[in-house]
Amino acid sequence: MNLLKYVFSSTVRRLACCLAVLSLLPASAWAAWSCNATGSPVTLQLPASVAVARDLPVGTMLTNWVSSINNQNIFTCTSSSTYVGISFWYAGMITVAPIGMTVKYNGIDFPVYSTNVPGVGIAMGGYAKANGKGNANPAPYSFWSVNNASGTNYGLGGQLIVALVKTGDITPGTVSGGVVSSARVFTGVSTFSSGSLVSDPPGVDYSITPVVITVLTCQTPDVEIPMGIHGPDLPSVGSLSNNPAAFNIGLKNCPGGTAVPGTQVGLINSIQYKIDPSNGTVPGFSNVAALSGNPSAGGVGIQLFDSTGAVFPLGVNQTLSGFNSTAGGNYTIPLTARYYRTGTLTTGPANTTMTVTMTYL
Numbered sequence: 331m332n333l334l335k336y337v338f339s340s341t342v343r344r345l346a347c348c349l350a351v352l353s354l355l356p357a358s359a360w361a362a363w364s365c366n367a368t369g370s371p372v373t374l375q376l377p378a379s380v381a382v383a384r385d386l387p388v389g390t391m392l393t394n395w396v397s398s399i400n401n402q403n404i405f406t407c408t409s410s411s412t413y414v415g416i417s418f419w420y421a422g423m424i425t426v427a428p429i430g431m432t433v434k435y436n437g438i439d440f441p442v443y444s445t446n447v448p449g450v451g452i453a454m455g456g457y458a459k460a461n462g463k464g465n466a467n468p469a470p471y472s473f474w475s476v477n478n479a480s481g482t483n484y485g486l487g488g489q490l491i492v493a494l495v496k497t498g499d500i501t502p503g504t505v506s507g508g509v510v511s512s513a514r515v516f517t518g519v520s521t522f523s524s525g526s527l528v529s530d531p532p533g534v535d536y537s538i539t540p541v542v543i544t545v546l547t548c549q550t551p552d553v554e555i556p557m558g559i560h561g562p563d564l565p566s567v568g569s570l571s572n573n574p575a576a577f578n579i580g581l582k583n584c585p586g587g588t589a590v591p592g593t594q595v596g597l598i599n600s601i602q603y604k605i606d607p608s609n610g611t612v613p614g615f616s617n618v619a620a621l622s623g624n625p626s627a628g629g630v631g632i633q634l635f636d637s638t639g640a641v642f643p644l645g646v647n648q649t650l651s652g653f654n655s656t657a658g659g660n661y662t663i664p665l666t667a668r669y670y671r672t673g674t675l676t677t678g679p680a681n682t683t684m685t686v687t688m689t690y691l
Contacts, residue, residue, distance in 0.1 A: 362412035365486070365515045367531040369404035374492055379542040381587050382500055383598045383690040388431075392450065392494040393541070394592045395435055402459055402487035404513045404534050407477070415460050415476030415516050415525065416486035421535065422509025424452065428471075433495050438468050442495050443510075447543055449500035454511060458488035474516070476525070486515065490536045500545055507540035546598050547690055548584035548661075553577055555667050557632075557680065564630065564671040571669035574635065579603070579663040579686055581650070586658030594691075601650040602689040603663065605634065605642065609682060612672045617644045621682050628676035630669050637664045647689065 374396045382392060407414050420443060428441035433453045440455035454471035458464050461484040464475035468491060477484065490511055512533035518525020560571040587597025607619035611631070618631035634642035642665060650661060669680065 363407060363409035363414045363517060365405045365407040365414065365531055367404070367534055368406045368485075369401050369487070369513070369534045371535045371537065372398045372401075372490070373537045373539060374398055374490065376492075376494065376505075376539050376541050377590075378539070379544065380494065380590075380595050381544045381546055381585070381597065382496065382595050383546045384500075385689045385691055386496055386594055388496055388498060389433060390496045390595075391433065391593050392496055392543075392595055394590070395491055395493045396538075397456070397492075398490045398536060400457060400487070400489040402462075403485035404488065405486040405515055405531065406483055407461075407486055407515070408482045408484075409477065410480045413476050413478055413518050413525065414486070415474055415518070416458050416488060417472055417474035417514050417516050417527065418454075418456060418458060418488060418490055418511050418536075419472045419514050419527070419533075420454070420510065421512035421533065422537070423506055424454075424510045429497065431495075431497060432470075433493070435491060435493075436468055438470065440468075440470055440491075442497060444497070445494075445505045447501060447503040447505050449496060449498040450505055450543055451495045451497040452505075452510060452538070453493050453495050454490065456489045456491045458486075460484075460486050464488070471511070476516075476518070486513075488513065492538060494541060500543060502543055502545050505538075505541040505543060507538055509535045509537045511536040546585050546587065548598075548601070548688065549582040550686065550688055551580055551582065553579060557667060557669065560669050560680075561675060561677070564669060564675065567671050567673060569671045570633065574666035574668045576664070576666045579665065581661040581663075581688070584653070584658040584661065586654070586656050588656065597655045598653075598658075598690045599655055600691050601653050601661075602647040602691065603650060604645060604647045604687050604689075606645050606685050606687065607632075607682060608685060611644060615670070615672055617641050618670045618672060619644065619682050619684060621680055623679055623681050625678045627678035627680040629671060629673035630675060630680055631672050632680075632682055633668055633670040635666045635668070644684075 432439035442451040458475040460477035609622040
């Protein structure tokens with residue numbers, strides 16, 4: 331009985347001794363890393379509104395590049411044997427992967443993500459550094475850096491760079507302000523692919539301000555052109571009718587604007603127009619519109635002429651001369667129409683329609 335008591339007592343003393351020794355070990359012996367979020371949420375200030383000519387090419391920059399402050403201490407970390415890094419990851423209003431389109435920043439392709447406004451995307455990329463080590467050049471989004479050495483109270487930081495981009499036909503609307511990215515800590519071996527994002531500490535959010543997107547065009551009223559009655563004045567193939575019918579294509583209330591340096595937005599830079607016959611041209615004849623309707627006269631088509639009397643080329647873009655992009659206003663395109671004999675004449679209505687297509691760049 332005495333022997334058993336002695337063994338039990340000895341065991342208790344040894345266990346207590348071990349606990350006392352363990353309690354004196356530093357916290358770093360229990361955890362390979364620890365990080366605290368020392369940065370604050372960031373808001374990048376985009377323009378309050380952007381005016382976009384309707385037909386600017388896809389890929390056109392709708393804003394200049396906007397950058398956050400290059401904060402090298404978004405997180406403060408201590409680590410021993412575990413690699414610790416920072417990653418800027420899409421978040422908030424950007425909920426899906428890139429759309430497969432890129433735009434360049436300093437020669438680097440930045441991927442583009444969709445926004446809530448059709449035809450408007452946001453390009454993102456930037457810099458990341460861990461313990462002073464990271465990408466010297468801007469990196470595509472999402473981008474990251476790791477610290478591969480032990481350290482105490484070192485910084486994880488970086489900078490987000492964003493811009494709005496045209497991705498397709500734009501529907502006017504407001505790009506929602508809100509979170510587009512979150513700076514996150516990740517741990518791993520030596521690369522992001524072998525590491526994992528952590529939830530503690532939580533991410534530090536990066537937001538953009540709202541942007542109102544407007545689309546710039548002119549008003550283009552329909553035009554009816556009375557041609558009159560003709561026949562005797564078309565004696566042979568190639569003859570043109572007397573008394574040309576004069577008319578104007580009107581461009582009303584064209585908006586003026588102010589160019590935004592470094593972009594193609596803020597105003598309509600130029601206007602192009604073309605005219606296409608709804609029923610095509612007469613086979614074998616250049617720039618002679620075929621008649622439409624049934625019944626219809628035979629052996630005749632319609633030809634257009636510009637203000638100098640030259641034949642107007644059908645289906646070919648022309649640039650509106652005299653357009654003032656900053657003043658806007660009203661403009662006219664003066665033209666005339668004449669019948670053109672193409673073969674044996676037969677009586678009947680001699681009507682046609684043509685479509686005017688305006689391109690705003």
